[in-house]
Amino acid sequence: MLEGILYRVVSRADNAATVCLLPESSIYKAHFPAYPVTPGVTLVQMALELMGRKLTGARDIKFIVPVQPAADGPELRYSWSYKDDTTADVMLCLADGTLCAKMTLSVQ
Amino acid sequence: MNPFCSIPVCDLLPQQPPFRFVDVLEDYTDGAARIRFTPDEGKNLLMEDGCLSAVGLMEHMAQCSAVRSGYVNRFVLNLPVKIGYIGQFRKLRFTRLPKAGETLETTVFLREQVNNISLVDAEVRIGGELIATASLKSALKED
């Protein structure tokens, strides 16, 4: 679980959530020393935790812009929809609407 | 001793524990690298219920790609090792998740490289059994 380690939840809705990154996280010291960047896979892990699902595969996950920690987090906005019971389309944006990642995940 | 194994893995990629998911480069031939990794609950994040999580498996594959390009940059092109970003994951499939203590042998093959973006195919095996595959693109940070 990355909640509390990399991020905290700011708000939740049915198919959306806003989180705030924790810039002091030990993950940033490891990735990378002197140049902190949120690891792309943790953006996927956060989505899974917010949806309450486990990953069973992925058709396409695109990381569009790197997400670097900042004094204000920053806040990230997740939104998702289910194509069917086991396929989720997820979008991740910054507060200003910049699209950071787009995912089509197989989940259970 | 295999000459690749004697290269400290920190010379091949900038990630550090507890967010490092590779142990040793075992071989590099014709654009393909083979990497060994044993998930350890004491050393690695992204572990769940005594196994490397699916997301941890993805990170392992991405770091294998980083080791491959780190080796090429450092030992073939004599350039410094660079920070890399995952650009894309496609067709991630796995039959099971590795347990802590199991040894993964992962091969990453370079399929194409355009400017600073590499496309590799990754195959993860445990004891010779293929357990996961994916196609991924990584971009090296430009200075």
Add this chain to the structure above:
Amino acid sequence: MNIDEIYEKVNEFLIEDLEIDESKISGDARLKEDLGIDSLEVVDVVVLVEEQFNFKMKPEDFKNLITLDDFCKFIEAQVA
């Protein structure tokens, strides 16, 4: 290979591999702005061209290719 065959293969790639909405695809569609082919997709395009048309594109080749028509005509010139 004639230009129609080239369009067919390229369209198949755009729809099947890149999963681009068929309604967005037309000859004057701009590769980047309309079809979303950015630096990550360019790698897939290079793979497509090598596998389907047997030549290797260079990054510089993309500079003058703005629309889908430009791209297909470029391929036609290379395979002629």
